[in-house]
Amino acid sequence: MNWHGVKAIYNFEMARTWRTLMQSIIAPVISTSLYFVVFGAAIGGRIQEVDGVSYGAFIVPGLVMLSLLTNSISNASFGIYFPKFTGTIYELLSAPVSMFEALLGYVGAAASKSLILGAIILATAGFFVPLQIAHPFLMLLFLVLTCVSFSLFGFIIGIWADNFEKLQLIPLLIVTPLVFLGGSFYSASMLPPFWQTVTLFNPVLYLISGFRWSFYEISDVSIGVSLTMIMVFLGICLAVISWIFKTGYHIKK
Amino acid sequence: MESIVSIRNLSKTYAGGFKALNNINLEIRKGEIIALLGPNGAGKTTLISAICGIVSPSEGEILVDGKDIIKDFRSTRSIIGLVPQELTTESFASVLSTVNFSRGLFGKSPNPEYIEQVLRDLSLWEKKDNKIIELSGGMKRRVLIAKALSHEPRVLFLDEPTAGVDVELRKDMWALVRKLRESGVTIILTTHYIEEAEEIADRIGVVTRGEILLVEEKDELMRKLGKKQLILELTRTLTALPESLSAHQLLLSDDGQQLTYTYDTQGERTGITSLMDDLRSAGIGFKDMQTKQSSLEEIFVKLVEES
Numbered sequence A: 001m002n003w004h005g006v007k008a009i010y011n012f013e014m015a016r017t018w019r020t021l022m023q024s025i026i027a028p029v030i031s032t033s034l035y036f037v038v039f040g041a042a043i044g045g046r047i048q049e050v051d052g053v054s055y056g057a058f059i060v061p062g063l064v065m066l067s068l069l070t071n072s073i074s075n076a077s078f079g080i081y082f083p084k085f086t087g088t089i090y091e092l093l094s095a096p097v098s099m100f101e102a103l104l105g106y107v108g109a110a111a112s113k114s115l116i117l118g119a120i121i122l123a124t125a126g127f128f129v130p131l132q133i134a135h136p137f138l139m140l141l142f143l144v145l146t147c148v149s150f151s152l153f154g155f156i157i158g159i160w161a162d163n164f165e166k167l168q169l170i171p172l173l174i175v176t177p178l179v180f181l182g183g184s185f186y187s188a189s190m191l192p193p194f195w196q197t198v199t200l201f202n203p204v205l206y207l208i209s210g211f212r213w214s215f216y217e218i219s220d221v222s223i224g225v226s227l228t229m230i231m232v233f234l235g236i237c238l239a240v241i242s243w244i245f246k247t248g249y250h251i252k253k
Numbered sequence B: 001m002e003s004i005v006s007i008r009n010l011s012k013t014y015a016g017g018f019k020a021l022n023n024i025n026l027e028i029r030k031g032e033i034i035a036l037l038g039p040n041g042a043g044k045t046t047l048i049s050a051i052c053g054i055v056s057p058s059e060g061e062i063l064v065d066g067k068d069i070i071k072d073f074r075s076t077r078s079i080i081g082l083v084p085q086e087l088t089t090e091s092f093a094s095v096l097s098t099v100n101f102s103r104g105l106f107g108k109s110p111n112p113e114y115i116e117q118v119l120r121d122l123s124l125w126e127k128k129d130n131k132i133i134e135l136s137g138g139m140k141r142r143v144l145i146a147k148a149l150s151h152e153p154r155v156l157f158l159d160e161p162t163a164g165v166d167v168e169l170r171k172d173m174w175a176l177v178r179k180l181r182e183s184g185v186t187i188i189l190t191t192h193y194i195e196e197a198e199e200i201a202d203r204i205g206v207v208t209r210g211e212i213l214l215v216e217e218k219d220e221l222m223r224k225l226g227k228k229q230l231i232l233e234l235t236r237t238l239t240a241l242p243e244s245l246s247a248h249q250l251l252l253s254d255d256g257q258q259l260t261y262t263y264d265t266q267g268e269r270t271g272i273t274s275l276m277d278d279l280r281s282a283g284i285g286f287k288d289m290q291t292k293q294s295s296l297e298e299i300f301v302k303l304v305e306e307s
Ligand SMILES: Nc1ncnc2c1ncn2[C@@H]1O[C@H](COP(=O)(O)OP(=O)(O)OP(=O)(O)O)[C@@H](O)[C@H]1O
Pocket: A253, B014, B015, B016, B018, B020, B038, B039, B040, B041, B042, B043, B044, B045, B046, B047, B085
């Protein structure tokens, strides 16, 4: 194993975050605060409670997931796409670094950033609503699994994309709608029966539901199902990645 | 002589179906400076990229220090440094951090003293904390060289290192290349400036249309293909060459005041003596004469045209 190489990639990616501190850290704090003002204060004034939890508190896990998913994907996809775009990828390709080591560096950094982001959002949320976390370890497990699997997903997108439109396409057209319709701001039980069934086909619902359960012990689907779903997603991403590594798809000429 | 890079039956066909390399065989000797010359699109960059692992070969095999570049990529790549043709650098990272990054990427533990030395050799030390985007083109080129040297490679590829570089830096660069060679580093460079190859290389390879036309000791090449010209400034204008001189390879200039005689330096007899005799009997006098050795440039153009 070329650990120096992994570390170099990891540190380089993290350094990019500090250089773009505004975009990486401050922007999510502001957007989270805005969500609380709009949803927590305005809508929360009408809904008040969902399943015995105040509306403001109810939306916290969904908000965290919303940011984690989009940021994991954009961090990881950008991290690997940008060197391809500028041409600096030549160095990675000519270095004694295996694709697995590159993956560790890029995905590790993207997942770390998301974890930090998740912590920042939770802390910000703590200013607006009293937080209670029933199962901290389970919560952490969900956080880590989500960050890792969606960073992997982002890495795949970054390798696949050969222009900026493609880089934005999947996050914008698929991920964002799925996250918004995944029960971030409402409980699936609030929907008419037909739409409840439709929602069950949304993988993000399972994530948010499980994550929320670790806070308040309320969920749309059982925690076991949620955990299984995230593991399945992780497995799919790993399978796709190993296929990419075998074929050298879209990286080497 | 021991080989550090062995290329055997290497071919490369790009995804679009274009065959950029066609059955290349080349041995690069340990410790030499070899220059690859060839017109645009000849396949020089493709060849270098294949050795470095950026382009995957379609056929054939490449050994670096006796090891296969695919099966043993860790050990082959860790001794190779590459300065690419294009100025592709990070923009916002500092010079020092990007050079340290390269060293780490190549699996080496940090060595601040060595990195400082490299940056000083390239006159980059004062700029070490600058962002790369703040540097001029020539300085960026130097950063790329520093990155390539960061992990103490034993084989260094320089793909057109002097493109867009001023005379001063070019001199510094050749000084550095010689210093590296003295320390045992093998250097493979491509260039369009033929005088450069002439000045610095031990051997010269000519590449055209994906094939290696020839690889030869520079001096040997110059000698073998070198023609000399004897130019005579005439005392009076000639309208045509006299019949008695037609046996010699002579060329009369348009203004009729210059005769050019081309001869082979390798030949047993250059034919100069008999030319002089014939000139005298034809009553042609000259006021001045000079000889000219054909440069590598002319040799090169001729070779490429012939192929
Ligand atoms: N990625 C690619 N896909 C398809 N064809 C390519 C690719 N890269 C290079 N080629 C083609 O391969 C041929 C050789 O290119 P290469 O860059 O190796 O030439 P070169 O000798 O380095 O030229 P130059 O002196 O201009 O740098 C060219 O005809 C080029 O168009």
